[in-house]
Amino acid sequence: MKNIIYTGLLALGLFSCELADKEFNASSGSADFTKTVVVGDSYLAGYMDNALYAEGQENGIGGILSKQLSAVGNTLNKLPLIEAGKSIGSMQNGKYVLQIVDGELSPVPTEGDVSLLSDQSKWVNADVPFANVSVPGAKAIHLVSPLLGDPTLGEGNFNPFYSRYASMPGTSTVVEDALVNEPRFFVYWAGINDVLDYASNGGVGSESGLEPGDITSTDAFAESVNGAIAMLSANNTMGVVANIPDISKMPFFTTVPYNALVLTSEQAQGLNDYYEQVLDYNNNAELLGLPTITFVEGPNTFVIEDATYPLQIRQMNATEKVLLSAQSEIASWPAGQVLPLTDEVVLTDSELKSIADATTAFNAIIKTAASNLALADMNTWFNSLVETGLLVDGNLYTTTFVSGNVFSLDGLHPSMKGAALFANEFIKAINTKYNANIPSADVNNQPGIVFP
Amino acid sequence: MMRYLSLIVVSSVMLTSKAEGYQVNLQGQKNTAMGHTGTGLVNGASAIHFNPGALSMMENSYDFSAGASFVMSTVNFNKAGSNYSAQTNSPVGTPFYFYGAAKLNDSWAVGLSVTTPYGNGLSWEKDWDGRYLIQDITLRSFFIQPTVSYQINEKLGIGAGAMIVAGSVDLNKALPITGANGEASTNLNGTATAFGYNLGIFYQASEKFSLGLNYRSEVTMTMEGGDATFSNIPNSLMGQFANTTFDSELPLPANLTLGLGYQLGDKLTLAADFQYVFWSTYEELVFEFASETIPTSVNPREYKNTMIYRVGAEYALSEKFDIMAGAYYDQTPIEDHLLNPETPGANKVGLSCGFTFRANEKLSIDASMLYIKGLEREGGYEPANFYGTYNSQAFIPGIGVNYAF
Numbered sequence: 035m036k037n038i039i040y041t042g043l044l045a046l047g048l049f050s051c052e053l054a055d056k057e058f059n060a061s062s063g064s065a066d067f068t069k070t071v072v073v074g075d076s077y078l079a080g081y082m083d084n085a086l087y088a089e090g091q092e093n094g095i096g097g098i099l100s101k102q103l104s105a106v107g108n109t110l111n112k113l114p115l116i117e118a119g120k121s122i123g124s125m126q127n128g129k130y131v132l133q134i135v136d137g138e139l140s141p142v143p144t145e146g147d148v149s150l151l152s153d154q155s156k157w158v159n160a161d162v163p164f165a166n167v168s169v170p171g172a173k174a175i176h177l178v179s180p181l182l183g184d185p186t187l188g189e190g191n192f193n194p195f196y197s198r199y200a201s202m203p204g205t206s207t208v209v210e211d212a213l214v215n216e217p218r219f220f221v222y223w224a225g226i227n228d229v230l231d232y233a234s235n236g237g238v239g240s241e242s243g244l245e246p247g248d249i250t251s252t253d254a255f256a257e258s259v260n261g262a263i264a265m266l267s268a269n270n271t272m273g274v275v276a277n278i279p280d281i282s283k284m285p286f287f288t289t290v291p292y293n294a295l296v297l298t299s300e301q302a303q304g305l306n307d308y309y310e311q312v313l314d315y316n317n318n319a320e321l322l323g324l325p326t327i328t329f330v331e332g333p334n335t336f337v338i339e340d341a342t343y344p345l346q347i348r349q350m351n352a353t354e355k356v357l358l359s360a361q362s363e364i365a366s367w368p369a370g371q372v373l374p375l376t377d378e379v380v381l382t383d384s385e386l387k388s389i390a391d392a393t394t395a396f397n398a399i400i401k402t403a404a405s406n407l408a409l410a411d412m413n414t415w416f417n418s419l420v421e422t423g424l425l426v427d428g429n430l431y432t433t434t435f436v437s438g439n440v441f442s443l444d445g446l447h448p449s450m451k452g453a454a455l456f457a458n459e460f461i462k463a464i465n466t467k468y469n470a471n472i473p474s475a476d477v478n479n480q481p482g483i484v485f486p
Numbered sequence: 487m488m489r490y491l492s493l494i495v496v497s498s499v500m501l502t503s504k505a506e507g508y509q510v511n512l513q514g515q516k517n518t519a520m521g522h523t524g525t526g527l528v529n530g531a532s533a534i535h536f537n538p539g540a541l542s543m544m545e546n547s548y549d550f551s552a553g554a555s556f557v558m559s560t561v562n563f564n565k566a567g568s569n570y571s572a573q574t575n576s577p578v579g580t581p582f583y584f585y586g587a588a589k590l591n592d593s594w595a596v597g598l599s600v601t602t603p604y605g606n607g608l609s610w611e612k613d614w615d616g617r618y619l620i621q622d623i624t625l626r627s628f629f630i631q632p633t634v635s636y637q638i639n640e641k642l643g644i645g646a647g648a649m650i651v652a653g654s655v656d657l658n659k660a661l662p663i664t665g666a667n668g669e670a671s672t673n674l675n676g677t678a679t680a681f682g683y684n685l686g687i688f689y690q691a692s693e694k695f696s697l698g699l700n701y702r703s704e705v706t707m708t709m710e711g712g713d714a715t716f717s718n719i720p721n722s723l724m725g726q727f728a729n730t731t732f733d734s735e736l737p738l739p740a741n742l743t744l745g746l747g748y749q750l751g752d753k754l755t756l757a758a759d760f761q762y763v764f765w766s767t768y769e770e771l772v773f774e775f776a777s778e779t780i781p782t783s784v785n786p787r788e789y790k791n792t793m794i795y796r797v798g799a800e801y802a803l804s805e806k807f808d809i810m811a812g813a814y815y816d817q818t819p820i821e822d823h824l825l826n827p828e829t830p831g832a833n834k835v836g837l838s839c840g841f842t843f844r845a846n847e848k849l850s851i852d853a854s855m856l857y858i859k860g861l862e863r864e865g866g867y868e869p870a871n872f873y874g875t876y877n878s879q880a881f882i883p884g885i886g887v888n889y890a891f
Contacts, residue, residue, distance in 0.1 A: 053560050053562045053573070053877055053878070053879050054562065054862055054877040055562055055564065055571060055877065056564040056862065056864075056875040056877065057564065057569070057571070058564065058567075058568065058569035060569065105569060132722075134722050139722050425870065425871040426871060427565075427615055427616060427618065427619075427870065427871065427872045428616060428617075428618030428619040428870040428871075428872055429618050429662045439662060473567065473568045473569040473570075474567045474568050475568075476565070476568055476570050476615050478615055478617070478618065478662070479570075479613075479615055481664070482662065482663070482664035482669070483664060484664050484665065484666060484720075485663060485664065485665050485720035485722050485723060486665075486666070486720060486721060486722050
């Protein structure tokens with residue numbers, strides 16, 4: 035009798051003790067990811083919170099991609115890491131952290147470890163080759179130029195982020211350093227800084243040039259991108275390339291509204307008196323048939339400097355952008371005074387048009403150059419992210435500054451969670467083009483921005 | 487009655503959802519061993535739950551039985567498009583039952599039951615990928631059911647019970663806010679009491695063939711003034727996340743069960759139950775918060791009505807031993823696009839066996855073993871864009887004691 039019961043229980047037990055586990059079936063499709071290099075600018079370097087630091091590098095777009103591609107055989111993931119606990123930004127600052135300043139949450143720069151860049155004994159040139167050779171601040175035109183990392187040009191004339199790990203500073207180029215790895219696959223994303231450098235400086239540079247602050251000339255851009263991709267894809271090396279999103283929709287350009295000039299009634303009255311009695315602004319405006327300015331209590335449209343305007347200053351249009359950097363300019367106004375915003379912290383409609391036109395032209399060049407490669411359409415994807423946000427595993431990611439969780443505290447570069455969103459767009463494009471099955475990164479499990 | 491109730495609530499057993507949705511069908515070891523059939527059988531005091539109409543047919547004057555099951559369940563999750571996987575680490579659930587019945591005379595019988603037919607106990611790791619949907623949930627319910635049953639004639643019995651229900655819900659989920667001590671989270675904790683009824687009719691069609699029909703009504707658990715508390719909120723955001731209270735509502739669906747019984751020879755009893763569960767009442771789960779800074783949380787559920795097909799057999803092995811076996815197929819009420827890690831349902835196959843050991847004329851012991859396999863299911867919760875493949879299984883040993891005279 036007992037035997038029957040035991041037999042019955044045993045039969046039940048044998049049915050299945052192991053819980054089924056539907057494992058991810060990674061596959062490299064028609065591509066070879068065994069040696070993958072990452073070539074680009076701040077975005078692929080993992081520059082975030084306006085600085086380069088180890089956690090950001092590892093959790094940046096490039097770092098995440100190297101890691102995810104290891105599931106399909108990638109063996110290269112060496113980053114030119116900043117020493118743990120240190121950080122350095124482009125203005126000698128350290129990484130930004132959130133703090134409460136005057137009762138409000140604000141990104142505040144920490145102290146930068148300047149010697150990481152200025153002291154050549156702290157450079158890591160001996161450790162080449164690196165799998166990720168992306169350079170913060172670099173434009174597409176820089177990635178094929180040996181001048182980028184040439185310290186003999188003197189401070190301010192070279193990019194020490196590259197010099198610190200270049201195989202031969204002043205001689206090697208970023209793209210050449212990538213090729214030292216003998217890559218079988220490459221990730222190339224450059225061109226954002228070719229428009230962003232102009233935009234983040236308020237459009238004071240040229241709409242077509244090669245100097246800092248300029249939008250890169252279309253010819254130079256085409257030559258650089260075509261050259262870089264030709265070099266990287268030699269020997270039938272496959273790769274993924276991304277285009278340029280609409281940078282004017284990044285929080286650096288969208289966080290301060292055009293009408294965020296909040297005045298008390300006394301301030302408004304004082305300004306009206308000043309504009310009438312000292313500047314005689316409205317009479318002059320009427321004579322020229324231009325709009326007059328009247329300040330009121332509450333929110334007002336900012337007045338900006340505009341050298342192209344007959345009266346030199348004017349109120350902004352609602353479509354124009356106040357840069358995040360305007361906040362520190364406003365904070366530096368003498369107590370009680372309200373000044374026009376300078377050209378450096380504003381993008382006017384014509385400057386925005388230059389940015390949009392260049393972006394369109396550059397993206398056409400990128401599309402042609404990538405015709406045999408996977409192309410991540412960041413431009414289309416970023417527009418939808420801006421419009422609707424992206425719901426990922428129970429959290430809605432948006433481009434709202436800080437709280438949206440996509441952008442880091444500089445408002446221009448993605449946070450560690452945001453970087454995973456961008457990385458997943460690369461992965462999608464690779465999977466589609468090469469019929470591969472690369473696992474996407476788990477966005478929610480990336481470290482978040484720490485609130486005080 | 488209220489004193490009894492509070493005692494039970496304090497004892498706070500943890501239930502683990504073992505039928506589909508958040509139903510727990512473990513209301514009698516003998517029934518469980520037979521695929522949880524019994525609506526069409528005269529099967530002692532558990533008729534209070536299964537079919538109050540059959541209670542008046544019971545053979546003894548007094549019948550008491552009590553028992554508990556030990557639910558060891560695991561759910562496995564593989565995220566879509568990612569190599570991420572997670573597994574629940576749920577505590578052992580211990581649903582229980584108590585039945586006491588007395589025959590007053592040839593026609594009337596009365597009874598009282600305490601059962602736990604709805605519940606859910608599921609714990610994912612605190613830092614798992616779906617933590618913004620759910621970290622862990624404990625849903626408890628206790629049904630107390632005074633019952634009367636009347637034998638119209640030798641073949642036909644009817645019965646009715648009043649269900650007095652006490653329930654509670656306690657769930658944790660993470661918030662996408664990181665402070666110096668890690669991520670913030672929220673806890674929702676509330677209790678409710680509610681009422682329902684249980685009706686049954688039993689008909690002994692012939693010496694061999696019997697059938698029964700049972701209807702247990704829906705019970706709506708309305709939580710008012712539950713506590714919503716927040717943990718690990720960074721100081722700079724404290725103002726937006728002050729602890730508050732919430733109102734919510736959870737329906738425990740109605741069941742209509744047709745049960746058949748057939749006596750094959752002297753020793754073998756066969757049973758089949760068809761249990762229709764009115765899940766479609768569960769349209770959404772809404773949490774309304776007293777605090778104005780916390781928006782109302784609306785979570786679509788849109789459950790569908792389901793059918794559970796059950797068969798079971800009992801064989802009288804000897805004077806002292808009966809053995810039982812059964813199987814069932816339980817449909818999920820949850821649609822593919824609303825499959826939520828809080829209640830990761832699947833079509834389930836249950837296989838059961840067990841025995842009754844009669845120590846003496848009055849005392850017997852029932853034991854059962856139930857294995858449930860949730861069929862692999864791919865889907866996700868669209869409102870959270872959380873997709874993957876779920877696998878689940880449970881081992882549920884149970885033991886009960888029966889005293890009748």
